Amino acid sequence: MSNEIKNQNIKGKFADRVDGINYKTQTLSGVTDKEGKFEYRQGETITFSIGKLVIGSAIGKELITTADIVYSVGGDIKKIKNRVVTNLSRFVQSLCGKIHLEKGFCITNEIVDCINKYYKKINFDQEEDAFTKDAIITVLMEELNYTLRSPEHARNHLRRTMNGIRKLTDVKIPTRDDSYLLADVYLPIKAGKYPVIMSHAGYGKAFWFGCISNETEFQKHEKMEDNYFEGIKESTPFIDFHIQLAGEEVPDQLPPGGTEINPLLDHVSEGFEIANTFDWVPDGYIVIRVDGRGTGNTPGMFEQFSKHEAEDYYDAIEWAGTHEWSNGNVGLYGASYYAMDMISVSSLQPPHLKAMIPIAGDVDYYRDVLYSGGGLFSPFSFIAKHSCGEWKGVDFVNIAKEQPFDEPDKCPCYSSNPDDIKVPFLAVMPLECPGLHTRGTSELYINAVSENKKLMICSEVGVHFWMYKLEIVNQHKAFMAYWLKDEKNTIMDEAPVKMMIRTGIHGFYWKEENEWPVARTEYRKLYLNADAGKLQKSTEEVESKVEYKADDMTSSITFISDAMEEDTTLAGYFKLKLFCSSTTEDMAVKVNIRVLDEDGEEVPYDVQYTVPKNPINPKCYPVTSGSLKISHRKLDAEKSTEYRPYHTHKSEDYRPLCNEEIVECDIEIWPSTVEIRKGWRLCLEIVPAEDVLNNSYQKNAKNKIYTGNKYNSYLQVPVI
Template sequence: MDGISINLAQQADPKGAPSTLRIYGNDTYQTKFRRSRPIDAPRARYTGFKNETITLRSGTIRREGALALTCDIVFERDVAVTLRDGTTIYADIFRPTGDEKVPAIVAWSPYGKQVGGMSLDDVPHRVGVPLSATSGLEKFQGPDPAYWVAQGYAILHPDTRGAYASEGNVTFWGRQLAEDGYDFIEWAAQQSWSSGKLALSGNSWLAVSQWYIAAERPPHLAAIAPWEGLADPFRDMVNRGGIPNLASTEAVIATCMAGNTFVEDMPQMAIDHPTINEYWEDKVARLDRITVPAYVVSSYSNPVHTRGTLAGFRSIRSKDKWLRIHNTFESPDYYNPENVRDFRKFLDYYLKGDKNDWQAIPRVRLSILDPGHEDTVNRPVEEWPVPGYPVEKFYLHADQTLSNEPTTTSSNLSYETETENSRITFTHAFEKKSEVVGYINLHLWVEAIGSDDMDLLVLAEKRDKDGNVLPNAAGEASSTTGLLRVSHRALDPDLSTELEPRLTHKKEELLSPGQIVRVEIGLWPTALRFHPGEQLVLTVQAAPKAPTKLDLGFGVAKIPVPARGGTFKPGEKVEIIELGGGIDSQPEFVNAQRVETPASRNKGTHVFHLGGEYESVLLVPLAEVS
C-alpha cells in the first residue's frame, strides 16, 4: 500500500496500548484503549496510501450512475499535516484550479477520507439519497466536492488522529480531538490556495466534532454547521438516564473505524466509570465558549443526536446562529438540493463576504410532525424552545387514562419485569386540534419489589383515534422517549427546569424495601400535532437491555472505484476494483474486544403509585390551534 504496511498478528496483540489521554486539567488521565480494526480488513474499504496531485476533469465520474463533475478539480491526496505533538495525519484536498485563494469546508471524522468503512450504499435505499445525487467523492455524511468546488470552495477530508494511515490513536470527543481540529484548521489557513476562512460541516460524528473544535476558538474558523450531533456522550449516548447503552458505540468502533494503532475504549470507560467524573466532564462540549456563526440542523427522531443538537444551539454564545429542525433523516436532509442551496447562502455570507439576503432568514425554522395528515416544514418562530406553549398537566389515573384533573384517591399499577408485557400505557384523546412542541417531563412515584433499582423507558407517542401507530415522514413511530435508572434520580437544582430535569449522575442511591420515591424523567423534545379524536399515548416500561454485538452492516456493500484512483469518463473502460467485505469478514479480535452491557437492574415487580399524596403527572407544552 505504498509505504503503509499492516501486520495482523501485531494488530491483535493487546500489548503496547497507550494508557493515558489528554483531557482538560490533566495531561495524563488513565484511559483504556483497544486495538483498531486493521486498514486492510475488507470492510475498512481502504483505497490505499498515495501522495499525489492530479486534476479531476469536468464531465468525469467516480462511478457509473453517480453525479458527474461540472468543473475541473485539483485533487491532492494523502497530504501530511503535523499536529502540535508531532503526530502526522493525512488529508485529501479537493479545490478549484487556478490561483484564486478560496475558503474551505472541513469534514472531521475517523471514518475514512475516500470510501471508508461507512457509505450510504450500506443502508437500504441509500436512506433516500439517490446515487445520482452525489459524486462518490464525498466523505460519509460530509459535503460533496463535486458541488462545493464548483461553487468556489475547497473541501478538506482529514483522516483524523489514528484513522487509517494517520499516526496516533483514535480518540472520542474531548480535549485531544478539539486541539487536533484547531491545529488542522490553522494549518489549512496557511496553505497557498487558502483565503484564510474555514468552516466545519457534516452529519453525526462530523457534527459532534464541531462543538469541541469550535470551543477551542481557532482564529481562522469562520463558521460551523453541525447537522445533528450530540454534545454530551454520557447523557446522550452511553449512559442516557444512567442506564448503560454501549451498543451504538461498540458498533461504531467495530464496523465504522479502522487504523494502524488503537482506539479509545469508551465502552470500557463507561463500565469502569458509571457516574460522572473528570473523564466524562472532558466529553461535555464547552458550548459557552463558541461564538462563531452557526447553522444548526436537527430532527426530533434521532435517538442519539436530538437532545445534544438542540442543547448546542441554545447554549452557544454566537451572536449569529440559526436553527432548522426538519422532519426526515439527517442524510437526505443534508443532501437535499434546496437545503444545500440554503446552506450555501450561509457560507457565502460568512466565508466569502457575499452581500446576499442571509440575514433575513428566520433565526429558527421548525417542523411540526403531523402523521396521518401533512407535516408543517420550515415554520418560522422566535426562538427555541418555542414560546407560547403553556405547560399542560396530564395526571396518570388507575384506569390508565391521562386526565387534566387530579384524583385524591391513592392507587397503584404494576407489572412483572421479566414478562413480555412489562409495561403500562396511559391514553388521552384530544377533543380539539392541538400541538405539543418542546420538552416533556414525567413525574412518577415508583417502588421496586424484589430489587434495589429500576431501569425505566418512557415513550410518548401520537396514535390515531383507534389507537393505531401513525408513522411519520421518516417511516417511524411519531414518538419521543425518556430513560432513567432510578438510582440516578438526583437532580441538579440549579440546572433543572419545569420541563427539563437535569440529572447529576454523581452517585447512585439504591432503593430500600418498601421505599417509594419520586422521580422525574425528561423526554427528548418533539413537535406533534393532534387532531380531534387522536391520542397521546404514554407508555412506562422496563427498559430493555441493549446487546453490544450489534453489527450495523457498514463496510459490507461493494463499492466500485477506479483502480488508478481519481475519476473517468462515463462509459470509459477502466479497471474497476470493488471495496467491501462480507458480514463475517471482520478480524476475530475486533469482535472479541467488545464489552458486554452490564446486567439490567430490572427484576421482580415495578410498582407505580398514583393519586393522592403520590401525584404522578405528565407535563406537556401544549396549545390549541386553529
C-alpha cells in the same frame, strides 16, 4: 470580430497539467508546458497528439479535457461513459506512471518513442474490457512499466476535472506534537483564494466511507463513485451498514436487507454525512476531508471524541486557514460524529474557524450519548475502527462502562462547555433519532453563547437524505457564504428557528419561530390515573397503582388521554413526574409518547422511516422518548428548568431503592414536534429500559407506578 482580436493569442489549458502534448491550430503549434498550457486564436480548432498518435481535436477554450476532443461527445459530461472517451482517458491518465496524476506529469521522450512504435494499431473505439485486454495496449504499458487505469478511476478523475475540481490525495497536515493528519483536498481548478469547508472524524475519507489499504479496496470505491454519478443506485441494509461503519466484519446471520427490521439505507451522497464536493467546489469553496489520528493511513492512536482529537482538528483548521489557496475563513460541515467533533473543536476557539453547520451533534457526552438518563441505553455507542493497518486506539465504550457516573476527569470523551462556543452556527436537530443527537443539538442551541446561531428541527432522515436535498444545500450555502465569503444575503434576516411540524402519516409542514423553546409555550399537565389507564386534566383524589415486570421488554403500561377537542401542536420538551417503586434496588424506566387515531390505531409520525423496527415489539417509532435509571433521580436545582429536569448523575447522589419504598422522580423526555388532529389521543407508554451495563437487578423484579392524591404523577406536554 476585429482582426486585432482574431489575431490575438489566447492561453488555454489541457486538463491534468500534462507537459509535452503536441498541439496545432490553423496558425499556431507547440507543446504544452508543465501547467498543460497551450495557445490558440479565437475560433480555431486545436488538434492534440502524443508523438505520432493524434488523440483528438476541439475548438479552443480555457480548459480542454479528453471529453472535449472526442467529436461525438463534444465535452458533454453526461456522455463521458462513451467508450472512446473512457478508453482515451484511461490511456492518457495512465501515462503519469507512478506519479500522482493530480500533481501533473510530463510526456517524456521514452513515452513518445514507445507510442510511436504502436500508434497505428492503437484503437480507443472498443468496449472497455476489450481495451483492457488489447494486446497492443498491454505491450505498450508493459514496456513503460505502467498500469492501465480502470474505466471507473479514469471517469471519476475526468468528471471532477470537467466540474472544475482538482483533488489532492493524502495531503499531510502537521499537528502540534510533530505528527500529522492525512486529508483529501478538493480545490477549484481556477487559481484563487477560497473559503474552506472541512470535516474531521474517524469514518475514513474514501468515497462513501472507509479506508483504502489495497488495490481491491481502491477499485471498489472507484466503482462506487462512478456508479453514484452515473445514477446507478446502491444501498446497504441498515444493520449491515452500521456494523461496517464501526469498521467491523458483517456476520452471515443477519435479517435480510429491505425488511422492516433491516431496511435499506440508500447511498445518497459522495461521503456519508459530509459535504458533497460537487455541491460546494464549483461554487467557489475548498472541501477538505480529514482522516483523524489512527484512521486510514494517518498514524497514531485513535481516540474517538477525546480532547486530543479536538486539538488535532484545531490544528487542521489553522493549517487550512493559513494556506496559500485559502481566504482565511474555515467552515465546518457534517452530521453525527462529524458534528460532534466540530462542536468540540469550536469550544477551543481556533482563530480561523468562522462558521459551522453541525447536523445532529452532541455537547454532553454523558447525557447526550453514553448514559442518557443514567443508564447505558444508547444503541449507537461504538468505536469507529477504520485503519489501513493494525487498529490502535482507546476503547472509550469499555472505559465508559467502568464509569457509570458523570465524572468528566475519568471519561475519555471531551464534553464542550457551551460558554466557550462563540462561532456562528446553524444546527440541525433530528427527530426520530434513537438515543442520541436530539438532546445534544437542542442543548447546544439553547446554551451556546454565540450571538449568531440558527436551529433547524427536522426528521431524522435529515441526516442521511434531507441534508443533500437542493433546497437544504442552498440554505447551507447561503449561511456559509454569509460568514465565509462576506456575502450579505438575507439568511441571517430569516427567523432563527425553523421547525418541521410532523402531522402524522408521514406528513409535515414548516413553522418559523424566534426562539427555542418557543416562548409562548403552554406547559400542560396530564395526570396519570392507574386504575383507568388514563391521562387526564386533573389528579384523582383516590390513590391507585399499576404493576409491570421489570425483566420483560415487551411488558408495558399505557395511559391514554381523552380525544383532542381541536387540532393541537406540541413542540418542545416533555417531562414525566413519576412516583414509583420496585421489588429490587433499582428501576430502568423508558417512556414513549405515541398518538392514537379515532380507531385506537397508532399514528406513524416518522417522515421516512430508516431505523429498524424491533421484531419483539414492532410498534411505530414513538413521537419522542426518555429514560431514567431511578437511582440517578437526584436533580441539579440550578440547571433544571420548568421544561427539562437536569439530573446530577454523581456517585455521591446515587440513591438505590430499598424495601419497595415509593420515590418521586422527574424523567426528561427529549424534545419533539407533532400536530395531533382533533379526535386523536395522546398515549404515554412506560416500559422497562434495557440497561446494557448491568441488568441483573431487573431479573424477576416487579415495578409499580403510583397515581392519585399525594402521588400526583403527571405527563407535561409543550403546547404552542
